Every structure is written in C-alpha cells, then in structure tokens.
Amino acid sequence: MSSAASLPQDFLALSARLGQDPQQVQGPGGNTSCKLGTAMWIKASGTLLADAGQKPIFMAVDRALARAEAVGAGDGTCMASRLDASNALRPSIETTFHALIDWPVVVHTHSIAALVHGICPEGRLAAQTRLAGLDPVIVPYAKPGLPLTSAIAARPQAGARLWLLQNHGLICAGDDAASVASLLGEVERRLAVPRLDDITGEQPGAAPEGRVWLPGSHGLARDARLCRIIQAGSYYPDHVVFLGPAVPLIAPDCAAPLALVPGQGLALRSDATAAQRAMAQAILDVLTRLPGDWEPEALSPQDEAELLDWDAEKYRQALAARQSGAAQQGR
Ligand SMILES: [Zn+2]
Incomplete structure (x- = not known):
C-alpha cells in the first residue's frame, strides 16, 4: 500500500491553497483526493484542507471497495473501505463520489462564484453559457453523501472533468494536480462575479449583547x-x-x-x-x-x-x- 508520504507535493500544495482561500473553501468544507495504485487518498471528515502537507489530513481507502460503495455496496460511509482500520478518523462523507469519478485527482470546492451560480436558476443557465466547451455536468441538489453520489452517477458523461453541483459547489477532476488546478482556474475566471457596491459610511450602533x-x-x-x-x-x-x-x-x-x-x-x-x-x-x-x-x-x-x-x-x-x-x- 502507498503511504501518505507518496502523495505528490503539487497535490498537497493545491489542497492547502484551496483550503486557505475562503473564496474556494470555508472552514472544514471541501475535499480533495488522489488515487495511487489500488488506494485512494481522501481528506478525513472534520479536518481542514488548509492543513494539507502540514498535518495528516488524508487517509487511504481501497479504491475498488470505495467505488463499489458508490454504486450501492456497503453503507456508503467507506469506513469498511479504510486500508488502515486503526485510523480513528472517518473518510469524508463525500468519499463515494471521489471514488465514482475515475480520474486520478478529484477536487471538490464550495467556491463562492460557483455557489452564486448554483443557487439560482438564472445562474445555472448563465453557467452553461460561461462554461461552454468545458462540458460541465449540472447536478441537481442532493444531500451530501451517497444521495449526491447517486445524483452524479445518474448523469454519466464520458470524459467529464467538471460538475456544477446545484446549491452546493464544484467538482473538478483530471490526470494530475496541475491539470486540475488549471481547469479550476479557468472555471473561476469564467464564473467570476463582482461584489455589489459596498455601502460604507455611516457606522452602525453597538452590536447586540453577546x-x-x-x-x-x-x-x-x-x-x-x-x-x-x-x-x-x-x-x-x-x-x-x-x-x-x-x-x-x-x-x-x-x-x-x-x-x-x-x-x-x-x-x-x-x-x-x-x-x-x-x-x-x-x-x-x-x-x-x-x-x-x-x-x-x-x-x-x-x-x-x-x-x-x-x-x-x-x-x-x-x-x-x-x-x-x-x-x-x-x-
Ligand atoms: Zn461539499
């Protein structure tokens, strides 16, 4: 089995960069994965992507077992797919869609620009135009975990590398961290939305107690x-x-x-x-x-x-x- 030490540096750096950018990931949200041989390394639930490369936030699951869970075997938590059962951490609740998507590197963000588009019918229409040529798969809202994985599986698209998750975020995938970072950058450029004019000036009163x-x-x-x-x-x-x-x-x-x-x-x-x-x-x-x-x-x-x-x-x-x-x- 591969060890966490064999995770590519550029994958760890991309994970940390996304985790440190509140326009991409907020708090413990978002997750990344990297498939190496028969293992898939995925962020553990409750850890911070921002800590990638600094703390042991990734854990290994058996790639084939996790993929089987994505399509109905097991309970979908991927706890039974852990390669090191002594690891007290739980795989991200979003592990099954990482396993379902057959690219080596998968990145899932709660990008602010993607959320602005993904929460509005008008935004989802606009995204299809703005992302023309990148062939995004638009996925209806489903609860994170197995229901979301099933919603993604229900929209198979050969070679897909980009998913816009309605009322949730984005998934980008590719051969390696560099190609995923490049796609993500292109998506962010195309979906960028300016902040509305900030109304500054008059200061409010004191905040409510506490x-x-x-x-x-x-x-x-x-x-x-x-x-x-x-x-x-x-x-x-x-x-x-x-x-x-x-x-x-x-x-x-x-x-x-x-x-x-x-x-x-x-x-x-x-x-x-x-x-x-x-x-x-x-x-x-x-x-x-x-x-x-x-x-x-x-x-x-x-x-x-x-x-x-x-x-x-x-x-x-x-x-x-x-x-x-x-x-x-x-x-
Ligand atoms: Zn998510």
Missing part, C-alpha cells in the same frame, strides 16, 4: 432585497450544518450563531466557532455577489431537516420557534 458585527455586513443589512433573501431560507448544506436554517431576525432570546439586525448588520455570537465565522463570511460573500435579477432557490425544509439529522417533529417545532421569534421582532 454578539459582534460581521465585518462588511452593514451594506447587506441596508438592502431590503438581500434582507429578504437571507431570512427566506438556506442555500447550501454547510450553512445549515454550521449556522442552522436561514439567518433569523435578531430577537431577545435568539440563540442562532448569526442573526440579522435590519439596517445595521449581521450579528455573530461572540462565542461563535471558527467554522461558524467562516460560514457567516460565506453567506455574506455569496449574497453580496448576487446579480439583482437572479432569485436564489432555498433548500426545502425537508432538505434542511435531513442535514441536521432532525426528525420531522423536532424540525417542525424549531421552525415554529423561528417564526414566533420573527413575529416578536415584528411587533
């Missing part, structure tokens, strides 16, 4: 359309996983990590984790790049509940609590 202003969020809070959109729902999985559904209006008993104070800003709990801060920045980065005539589609309440592993009743109660918080704020 919270700090998310830097740069005051313009969004003064934009009625973006205030509506940010409260209307969640647009991609990691937002739900780390910040909970949507972004609620601030209320006296609001426990949400991130809350909207209309006219002032997004207020982040002072005890927010690094991952929550990264996701707060991500929603700001996405929504402040949304063209005025694009209307994002939120994940369904069912999608949100599945991401939180909540049963329907617990979720219904949480939604009701959220609505009563909003009603209080409205009084």
Whole structure:
C-alpha cells in the first residue's frame, strides 16, 4: 500500500491553497483526493484542507471497495473501505463520489462564484453559457453523501472533468494536480462575479449583547432585497450544518450563531466557532455577489431537516420557534 508520504507535493500544495482561500473553501468544507495504485487518498471528515502537507489530513481507502460503495455496496460511509482500520478518523462523507469519478485527482470546492451560480436558476443557465466547451455536468441538489453520489452517477458523461453541483459547489477532476488546478482556474475566471457596491459610511450602533458585527455586513443589512433573501431560507448544506436554517431576525432570546439586525448588520455570537465565522463570511460573500435579477432557490425544509439529522417533529417545532421569534421582532 502507498503511504501518505507518496502523495505528490503539487497535490498537497493545491489542497492547502484551496483550503486557505475562503473564496474556494470555508472552514472544514471541501475535499480533495488522489488515487495511487489500488488506494485512494481522501481528506478525513472534520479536518481542514488548509492543513494539507502540514498535518495528516488524508487517509487511504481501497479504491475498488470505495467505488463499489458508490454504486450501492456497503453503507456508503467507506469506513469498511479504510486500508488502515486503526485510523480513528472517518473518510469524508463525500468519499463515494471521489471514488465514482475515475480520474486520478478529484477536487471538490464550495467556491463562492460557483455557489452564486448554483443557487439560482438564472445562474445555472448563465453557467452553461460561461462554461461552454468545458462540458460541465449540472447536478441537481442532493444531500451530501451517497444521495449526491447517486445524483452524479445518474448523469454519466464520458470524459467529464467538471460538475456544477446545484446549491452546493464544484467538482473538478483530471490526470494530475496541475491539470486540475488549471481547469479550476479557468472555471473561476469564467464564473467570476463582482461584489455589489459596498455601502460604507455611516457606522452602525453597538452590536447586540453577546454578539459582534460581521465585518462588511452593514451594506447587506441596508438592502431590503438581500434582507429578504437571507431570512427566506438556506442555500447550501454547510450553512445549515454550521449556522442552522436561514439567518433569523435578531430577537431577545435568539440563540442562532448569526442573526440579522435590519439596517445595521449581521450579528455573530461572540462565542461563535471558527467554522461558524467562516460560514457567516460565506453567506455574506455569496449574497453580496448576487446579480439583482437572479432569485436564489432555498433548500426545502425537508432538505434542511435531513442535514441536521432532525426528525420531522423536532424540525417542525424549531421552525415554529423561528417564526414566533420573527413575529416578536415584528411587533
Ligand atoms: Zn461539499
């Protein structure tokens, strides 16, 4: 079996570079893999791509076994495909699509530009034009893990190297890290969207008790359309996983990590984790790049509940609590 030491330096460098760029990957999101012989090295769940080359974030799975899990064998976690069963880490929940895609190097990002396009019907149409010649496969939203892998498998396209995942992100694949980096760079150039004019000037008042202003969020809070959109729902999985559904209006008993104070800003709990801060920045980065005539589609309440592993009743109660918080704020 190959060892982690045999992972190509340029693969580790690309992984670290993507992990350190919040326009590509936020917090523990995103993952990369490299197939060497019969092994596939994949980022372990909960580790940071930014640490590639510095910490042992990659673990090996049996390439053939993982591929079999991608198409229905086993439980899809790839725990049984680990080559070193004494490794306490779990393979990324997205391991099966890395195994399904038959290129040696596979990179999955939550690129801000790809999210801006992938959450809007207008954006997905625009992406097909902007990515002409790169033959992107557009994949409908599915829960990360086996459901997403199945959605990718249902759209086989010979030689495909690029997938735009609706309400989720991007996958790029190729023979080696250099060719994947080159494709990713081309995609980012074509999908680049300018940030809307930032409304600076007037400083907001003090942040609500126990919270700090998310830097740069005051313009969004003064934009009625973006205030509506940010409260209307969640647009991609990691937002739900780390910040909970949507972004609620601030209320006296609001426990949400991130809350909207209309006219002032997004207020982040002072005890927010690094991952929550990264996701707060991500929603700001996405929504402040949304063209005025694009209307994002939120994940369904069912999608949100599945991401939180909540049963329907617990979720219904949480939604009701959220609505009563909003009603209080409205009084
Ligand atoms: Zn993902």
